Amino acid sequence: MRVLCLHGKGTSAKVFESQTSNIRSQLSIGNVQFDFVNGPNETTAAPGVDMFYQPPYYGFWEKATLEAVLKAVDWLKEYIAKKGPYDVVMSFSQGSIVASSLLLLHQKESPDQPPPFKAGIFICGASSLRVLEALGFNITQEALARDEASVDALTKQADVSSIMSQGAERWKGDSFMQGRSEEEVRDEFQGPFKIQIPTVHVYGAKDPRLGASLQLAGLCESKNRRCYSHQGGHEIPRTSNVTAMITDMVEWALEFAE
Template sequence: MTILKARTIYLGSLIGDLQRDNTATFHFLEGELDSDPGPGIAGFYDPPYYSYYRFPRTFSATDDDETDILAAYEQLDEAIALHGPFDGVLGFSHGGTLAAGHLIHHAKMSPGQAPPFRSAIFVNSLPPFRMHPGQRPVIEQGLEGWIRIPVVNIAGAMDELFEFSLALYRICDKSCSSFVVHGKGHDVPTDKKNVAIMAGAIRKLSVKILGVW
């Protein structure tokens, strides 16, 4: 299973577990735009912070704001063209929001075409949203029904943004998606118990999309 991974620095233990038995190989893609911390990041991770587009998006969107996010989707498309195809995409927090938004954008703009990925893994991620500085995210409208591939949604039981991880799961295709909870907050656990929970769900996804073990 070959995965394009967005937001790479937080997932080392999980990646190591999946690579140990060749469940997955990874191609890494990082954001390059200097950014404020997104929701749930400040206090968990030290600066500097980098994003794929200006993040979080506010309600005072401009043409430049839209150009930013389209450029981020183009960055994903270029990675697929140069290094793909990929069996899946994996993103943590902002990386998962980017991946979900890209899947939705592709489905809306290219009806009838195959999705850019065969599956997705969202870790502590939110659906596409906007927010005023210092306030809670507000999920964008019109997201339901566009993510039609198998998805593993992973959330933290102690994450103050848990409800948004659940909201992302709810816009995915329930017939082929799962919702998995680890015992930590808005971070990626490194302890064996929680890594096993996350890796186990991803291994089941691999079996589903590849039909092999």
């Protein structure tokens, strides 16, 4: 079984490999090959990343315009055509936007063809609101503004000064959920279809991008998804209990893909 692994903005394949090492080491399913790939564009480090990991750093775009996201999706299609096929995609943050955009575009353009993956694992994930808008989903200007504000909040909470002065206390959660329940946020975006493959959604209760992760979960068929909220921020905590929970969910996705 082959798993394609897509990292977050301003990190790298090596960073994502390190971030998921505890999870992968505890898998009971054998014969799983994880392919960690660098994004197509070399860039600066994401806030706080250069404290722990050496360059180079990569990303899929600098500004998340519709054109930039579609270009990244085309790059991913070409990569899969050359290096694939893959059974599962596992992604973090910006990598999840690329993966979910590919799956949604496939659902729109080729609904009668097998999807590019049999299962998806999204960690601190999100979707592209511009892609959703182009696909016919109802995306309000308020939602677009809220999404941009949550990205700004993540940048501030994850930077070096916040890490040095506040440590784990720097994560303040998503104030842009504005008192809405998780269920309300998951159901916010209504459109003509959903991602049908089994999906796993892992997100942090204190992540300023929590709302974006919940919205992505809502774009996936409810009967085929599993969700887990840890108590951290925009990260993959390495505590034993969190690792065990995420590992269990990853195994669930891998079993579907076998």
